Amino acid sequence: MGTIQTVNAQLSNAGADFRREDGAQPPSLFAPYASTVERAPHEPLLRIPQTPTEQSGPNEWEALFGEQVTDLTCTRGAPAQGQRIIVCGQVLDEDRRPVANTLIEMWQANAAGRYAHERDQWDAPLDPNFSGAGRVLTDAQGRYRYTTVRPGAYPWGNHYNAWRPAHIHLSLMGPAFATRLVTQMYFPDDPLIEIDPIANAVPRAYRQRMVAHFDINITQPSYALGYRFDIVLRGRAATPLRAQT
Amino acid sequence: MSTPEHTASAPQPQSQSAAAAVRADNQDPSLFGQTPWQTVGPFFHFGLPWNGCADLTGPSQMGGRADLMPTGFAALRGPERRDAAAPVGERIQISGHVFDGRGRPVPDALLEIWQANASGCYRGSGFAGQGPASIDQGFFGFGRAATAEDGSFCFRTIRPGRVHFTSSGGALQAPHIALGVLGRGLLKRLMTRIYFDDEPSSAEDAILRLVPEHRRATLMAQRIDAAAGGAVPGSDPSAHYRFDVRLQGERETVFFDY
Numbered sequence: 001m002g003t004i005q006t007v008n009a010q011l012s013n014a015g016a017d018f019r020r021e022d023g024a025q026p027p028s029l030f031a032p033y034a035s036t037v038e039r040a041p042h043e044p045l046l047r048i049p050q051t052p053t054e055q056s057g058p059n060e061w062e063a064l065f066g067e068q069v070t071d072l073t074c075t076r077g078a079p080a081q082g083q084r085i086i087v088c089g090q091v092l093d094e095d096r097r098p099v100a101n102t103l104i105e106m107w108q109a110n111a112a113g114r115y116a117h118e119r120d121q122w123d124a125p126l127d128p129n130f131s132g133a134g135r136v137l138t139d140a141q142g143r144y145r146y147t148t149v150r151p152g153a154y155p156w157g158n159h160y161n162a163w164r165p166a167h168i169h170l171s172l173m174g175p176a177f178a179t180r181l182v183t184q185m186y187f188p189d190d191p192l193i194e195i196d197p198i199a200n201a202v203p204r205a206y207r208q209r210m211v212a213h214f215d216i217n218i219t220q221p222s223y224a225l226g227y228r229f230d231i232v233l234r235g236r237a238a239t240p241l242r243a244q245t
Numbered sequence: 246m247s248t249p250e251h252t253a254s255a256p257q258p259q260s261q262s263a264a265a266a267v268r269a270d271n272q273d274p275s276l277f278g279q280t281p282w283q284t285v286g287p288f289f290h291f292g293l294p295w296n297g298c299a300d301l302t303g304p305s306q307m308g309g310r311a312d313l314m315p316t317g318f319a320a321l322r323g324p325e326r327r328d329a330a331a332p333v334g335e336r337i338q339i340s341g342h343v344f345d346g347r348g349r350p351v352p353d354a355l356l357e358i359w360q361a362n363a364s365g366c367y368r369g370s371g372f373a374g375q376g377p378a379s380i381d382q383g384f385f386g387f388g389r390a391a392t393a394e395d396g397s398f399c400f401r402t403i404r405p406g407r408v409h410f411t412s413s414g415g416a417l418q419a420p421h422i423a424l425g426v427l428g429r430g431l432l433k434r435l436m437t438r439i440y441f442d443d444e445p446s447s448a449e450d451a452i453l454r455l456v457p458e459h460r461r462a463t464l465m466a467q468r469i470d471a472a473a474g475g476a477v478p479g480s481d482p483s484a485h486y487r488f489d490v491r492l493q494g495e496r497e498t499v500f501f502d503y
């Protein structure tokens with residue numbers, strides 16, 4: 001974005017620290033999710049001050065990543081199989097300020113719970129009309145919207161009879177390298193959330209922050225069910241002491 | 246057929262709060278706050294890496310895993326780079342492996358880098374640098390690389406310039422690249438930095454000085470000289486570095502909290 005307003009907003013924000021993790025963030029080691037046991041660091045994280053490296057981040061999304069893909073149900077000619085859904089919401093910081101012009105990337109299994117990925121060897125069918133990946137930019141109010149199909153639950157090898165709850169993987173950059181977020185959006189009333197080691201790596205009091213809200217006002221007649229999912233990124237720690245010009 | 250009796254004898258939630266906890270979702274005002282991190286899982290390859298995402302210097306296919314796409318499927322398309330200008334600065338290559346706590350290669354990790362251009366300026370939001378003249382039209386400074394089956398990765402980029410320690414100036418940091426490590430088994434990103442072992446200013450870098458001396462080597466990309474298979478003088482890229490990421494255990498990489 002090359003407007004004067006955008007440049008001024010960037011300058012006035014430059015140098016402000018971002019807040020640290022709050023209690024919602026999972027630990028690196030969570031033994032019920034078995035893959036963490038040999039991949040989580042043993043040493044404690046080393047706390048460092050944020051410098052311009054951590055306080056800045058890319059923002060020319062389409063030039064850097066490529067064009068937006070906001071309807072995952074019709075990228076390949078014929079319509080994808082499954083329950084069509086619309087997901088929309090707002091990306092905010094911790095002070096409820098909208099995060100404008102930020103990139104959300106999403107990827108997911110198809111309606112049968114199968115990923116278009118060679119390493120996914122579950123025998124649920126691939127849908128030739130659903131690849132399951134998209135990307136969307138937030139508008140000036142931080143709002144986003146995309147259309148997809150509801151992903152199926154799928155089995156995994158973590159423990160006996162383990163099934164992941166239905167989820168959409170979401171990746172956000174936010175305004176800086178420090179505000180990066182990768183999360184998973186879950187669906188309301190999914191009984192698998194309660195027994196999922198990945199969702200439960202998040203302390204219970206905060207886990208439902210990852211659960212979308214069914215919304216009849218987003219739902220479109222004879223077209224798609226609607227879900228609202230707001231995403232909250234780390235906010236500014238303090239206003240820097242500098243002249244506002 | 247449901248009768249009033251059936252309705253009355255239906256199981257009730259243990260308590261109001263238990264019922265509320267089950268129903269709560271991200272629209273519940275009492276839950277407002279940071280959205281939690283979750284792992285990228287093992288299947289991110291069709292969504293996150295794009296063609297050429299590990300080559301910050303020009304068009305190529307580095308960084309993706311086209312081999313993991315089933316027949317008839319492809320990863321999300323990357324940007325059109327036909328008219329991209331060549332970036333200013335010295336082209337370098339940084340390659341290495343990601344290892345787990347047992348020293349085994351990690352074939353499903355994703356590395357992300359963010360760095361300044363050759364003149365020490367970041368291109369994007371949050372950087373109050375030296376104005377538009379400091380922007381290199383051929384260089385964004387952000388890249389990704391998915392590890393291969395043997396846990397290896399390779400970035401091609403520009404040697405970063407020195408960046409001030411604070412946005413208002415002051416001391417300069419040694420040249421470095423911010424690195425985030427994501428992957429299956431990583432519930433949240435691990436953040437570290439790549440420094441350069443042949444860079445004299447690394448010795449007085451304020452962030453490196455916070456790192457216990459015996460662990461600093463884990464943040465140093467090591468220049469590979471021509472005799473050991475590195476770049477020969479005048480070639481492109483003109484310098485090769487090795488940087489391994491050890492997630493856990495012996496010679497564990499230093500990871501930051503910021």
Ligand SMILES: [Fe+3]
Nearest residue numbers: 164167169286
């Ligand atoms: Fe998944």
